[in-house]
Each structure stands twice: as structure tokens, then as C-alpha cells.
Amino acid sequence: MAQQHTPRSGAVIGDRVVVRYLLGESTPADWRGSPDAAQSDVTGFLIDDADPVRLERDGEVVSIPAAAITSVKLLSAKPVRNKEIRALEGVAARSWPGVETAWIAGWFVRAGHGFSRRANSAIPLDMSAHPDATTLGRIAQWYADRDLPPLLALPERLLKASVVGGVEDVEVQMLTCDVTVLTGRLGEFGSDAVRLADEPDADWLAAYTGHRSGGDTDAARQVVTAGDGPPIFAAIVDAESSAVTAIGRGVVTESPDGRKWLGLSALWTDPERRRSGLSTRVLAALVAWGADHGADAAYLQVETTNRVAGAWYRRLGFGLHHTYRYITPDVPSPDPALREH
Template sequence: MNPAETLEVACTAAWDPLISESLGEWRLRWAAGFTGRANSALAVGDPGVPISLALRQVCDFAHSRDIEPRVHAIKDSTTEEALAAHGWIPDIEYANGHEVTVLTGPPGAGDAALVLDEPAPAWWELTTGSAEPSPAQRHVLATGKTGFGMFGDFAAVRGAVTDDIVLVGRLAVRPSHRRQGHAVTLMNAIGAWGTRHGAARCVLQVSVTNSAALALYAGLGFTEHHRYRYWIPA
């Protein structure tokens, strides 16, 4: 696998779906509709069958579990060329942004004591909108070597370590507490936590339309590694 594919595989291990099935080197993922990353086919590597059959199996897997078929593919890859050739299109209507930039950067140095082993109700409320997460939310966000950063009851972040990376996500700050440095504090804290657990670098997955987040991460030394997009049948 090339570096982008290797990083995608590491990231999916840090974002565990309820069900994951292998299709050659592809991964079919389901988590009751919670997040695109856990409810799409990660199309990296060789599916082991002709692309037309692979896409049919992607559709069968999704339809049997009441989600829309969706493929997660590295932008400008040969997989995207094959998807287009078989009538699939970028999912431009995807609510959270169909094109995502994958950023890498230094883990930073902060107060790892801000990162808890178990998420508090306030953490769930900040990151999912409810203090009582669904089974899918709890599984996807709290499975594996995970840490849950909290600053007061107004800022939260998640980190998950796999291989030599800490995948950082779900960064949230209440509107009344924004622009006060809390996001930077938590990014440094989760980076320090990741370092303690063997991570050598941080990874972020951010919609290319999220200009505020991209500016924050650029200021922390993050740069683009590659991009991926979601594709759907036309």
C-alpha cells in the first residue's frame, strides 16, 4: 500500500464500526448510520474481485443493513477513476462534507491529566448532542485505546491511538467559550496523552469546507497528507 492507503487503514482502526467485513483489502463498515467513516466501504488496496462485483457487494452490504451505499476513496486515486467509470458520483450532498483533508502534525505538549479514560456525560453532550449516547455512538467513540479530553464542562476532544498515530476528533467548544484558547489547550493535552501511549504524530480528518478548523490546525503545525471523498451510486 502507498502512504495514503496505509494511513487510511490506521485511521479506520481508530474509528471502530459495529460491523466490519473484509472484501479483499477493502473494508465494509456499519455503525447504525453514525458517521460516514463508520458506515462506508473503505476502498483502499485490492478488493480481490472485479470492481463491478466489489461495488455490487458494497451495495448489498449497505442495503441489508438499511444504510445508503457509500464508498470512501482516496482523492485522485485509481479507485476514484474506477468508481466514475462504473457510474458512481461524489456524494456532494453529504451533510458533513463529502471531501475531507487528512492532516498530520506534531502531537504537541500539554497537560495529559485533562484526558480521561472514560467519557463523562458532559463529554457526550458536547460531542454528540446528548448526555446519553446511542449504542453505536458509544461503540464507535469509546472502543480501543481512547482518551476523552475535557476542559471544564465547555470543551471536549477525543483521541484514539493505533500504530504510531493518535487520531484526534470530536473537538467541540461551547459557543460562549470560543476564541479563548480552549481548543489549543485540548489539542496539546490529547497530543501529550497520545505520546504517552506510543504515538509519534497526530492525525486529523477535517472537511475541506471547515475553514475555521483548518486555520486552527495550520497554526498548530498541521499540513495536508492527502484527501479522501465519499462516492455513491448515481
């Protein structure tokens, strides 16, 4: 997509989007048929992000010159209700809960020695959760008691970052796919070279923390082994060097409606071995394991700015479920006298 539009949407090829544009001789006619309209829009699936931008809408390909586009809005791959967002976020939180958790006024707060944003952030899972000053102060105090800064994970549809106020960090996309779809697309890739284990060994942890600044393998072990599950750990080891070249983590967690979800995380490949199919083999092994454990749907999280990974997941069949954003709330510093004892 034209460079001036991509940062606004985070969309990649395969996403469902709404493209708004200025009407002109080279643009599609206004679907409302209004002679006075200056702008119109098209909702469809992005099939080409060059110029012109092309969308597939009800079997028809629609082209829009990039210069005419005023905005691009990323949509869920299919309509999603807020209760479905809350349910899936609950599943994801239970599969990566850090090492200590609590509930504060409808917020699920978790701490994991500072390792990973997910394990050290508060998320509004209950419908009663609100970002009022008292609640945010309690959350900030809870984290201060653990020598951590307060961090919120805000699903966009449930609670907008602009309502809370503070310093916004990365936006993350929650992607989902039916396990049967993944099995069909990954079935041709062998997983014999993938080693599965119930616990992460030292090499797995070193690979996972090695690309993170200040990686703490002990904290990482506690975080990745916590939560509902138990999890499974996948790795590919080079036969010649005995070095770990690709890893991944899977865990099956049941949602309140009885659906079993396969959570995929910690997917990493040695930068020098990327584009060689290693990640695909790891994913194939984890999906097969998840299917054997009753999962019928899978989810993973990818930062919006990681367009290469995002596009790859779309090609495998994943689609956007919803987005969330991390934010450091603008709250007064907790009173040291109120720290837990």
C-alpha cells in the same frame, strides 16, 4: 484567495499549491523561458490569499494577480506515496471502525448504526480493491442488510470519485504533524483544566451528539469506544455551570511499519466559548497523552469547506497528507430476497 479560485482547491494559508495563470506584464515570467507560452505556473507555499495571491518558493516571494489565475491545485505538504496514503487510511479506519466490519474484495466496510460517515462507509484499503459492478453490488447489499445506504470513502489518489460514479458528498482533508512539533507549539498552553477519562461519560456524549441532528448517544458511545486503542476522552467542564465546554478524543494506533500514530477526533467547543483557547488546551492534553503512549506523529480529518478549522490546524503545524471524498455509489437497489438471514 480570490473567491472564484478558493472552491477549486480548498487551500488555506500555509498549504503547498500549484497556481496556474495567464502570462502578462504583471505576472511572473514563464519559468521555461518559452516566448510562445500563454500560461505558466508556480509551485510554493501560500502565504497570502488576498489579491495579489502570494506564494513562497524556495525562499522567494512570488505575487500573482488574482485576475490572471486560471486554477489552483492543492498539493500534499510534502511528497506522499500511494502506499503511505493506504497505510495511514488503514490506521484511521482501525481507530474509528464502527461497531461491525468486514472485507469485501479489498474494501474495508464498516457499520455503526448510522452514526458518522466514517463509521458507516467502505474504503478501498487493499491494492486489489476495484469499483466494479459486482463488488459495489456486494457492498450495497451488505449495507442494505443493516438498513443503511451504501457510502464509499475514496482517497483521491487511490480511487477517484469520477471513476465510480454516483452522488458526491463532502471532501475531507487528512492532515498530519509530528508530535514533537505539536508538543513544542502547544507546550505553553496549560492542560490542568482538561479531564481525561478512559470512557466517555453522559456529559461528554451529550456534548458530542448535541450539535448533530438526530444525535443518538447510545450509538455514539458504541462508535467512539470501538477500534484499536483503547481511546482516551478529554473534556473541559465549566466550574460555575458544570457544563462541558470542550471535548476531544485520542487514540494511538500502530501502522504496519511500526510507527505509532495519534488519531485526533471529536474535537468540539461550545460555540459561545470559541476563540477562548479551550480547543487548544484539549489538543495539548491529547498530544501529551499520545506522546506518553509512544506516538511520534498525529493525524486528524477536517472537511475542506471548514476553512476556519483548517487554517487553525495549519498554524499549529499540521499539513495536508491527502484528501478523500465520500460518495454514494450509483448501484441498483439490492434485492430484498438476498438479504442476510
